[in-house]
Amino acid sequence: MNSSEIGVNKFIEGYNCAQSVLFSLSEYTDLSEDFSLKVATGFGGGMGRTQHVCGAVSGGILALNLLYGRGLSDGKDKQDDVYIKVRELIKKFETENDTIICKELLDGCSLLTDEGRERYRSKGMNKKCHSYIASVIEIVKEIIETN
Numbered sequence: 262m263n264s265s266e267i268g269v270n271k272f273i274e275g276y277n278c279a280q281s282v283l284f285s286l287s288e289y290t291d292l293s294e295d296f297s298l299k300v301a302t303g304f305g306g307g308m309g310r311t312q313h314v315c316g317a318v319s320g321g322i323l324a325l326n327l328l329y330g331r332g333l334s335d336g337k338d339k340q341d342d343v344y345i346k347v348r349e350l351i352k353k354f355e356t357e358n359d360t361i362i363c364k365e366l367l368d369g370c371s372l373l374t375d376e377g378r379e380r381y382r383s384k385g386m387n388k389k390c391h392s393y394i395a396s397v398i399e400i401v402k403e404i405i406e407t408n
Contacts, residue, residue, distance in 0.1 A: 264286065264399075264402060265394070265395040267285040268281045268284065268285035269281070269395055272387070273387075277301075278317040278320065278393065278394055279302075279316035279317065279319045279320035279323070280298045280320065281320065282323075282324070282401075283298075283301040283320040283323050283324055284298055285394075286320075286398065292327065300323065301323055304319035306363060306372050307362070310372040311373070312364035312372055313362065315361050315363045315366055315397075316363065317393045317394045317397040318350065318351065318361045321350050321400065322347050324401050325346045325347055325404065326343060328405065329343045329408070346408075349404055350400050350401060353400045358393065358396070367381065367390075368386075370386060
């Protein structure tokens, strides 16, 4: 099973989009699978279901931070480098999907209301999330492979 399939399957199991992306990239980040799921939990649904930045995109940014981020002994150039990679992820995702805003990606469906969650389920919007998860995973892998 490839990374995108792993991520989508994790989402189908009931984990959120951010968790699914970071989990599927754990082979690159060297995080345990359990820690990957825990650290990404609050980013799902556009950050706690507020539907701001897509959780899949946030999971991808977390992976890039872990791989290329600035630590205590690193110079500012590491931070600048991550910003470039994050912008690349966002630009490619927006090119494919027009936005990184969860609510817009889900056609205005609100995940904060019972009615919105029912619409999400009944209209099969989870399939949209499958494609967003797979897209982010492939973009992040492409960024990793070119560095």
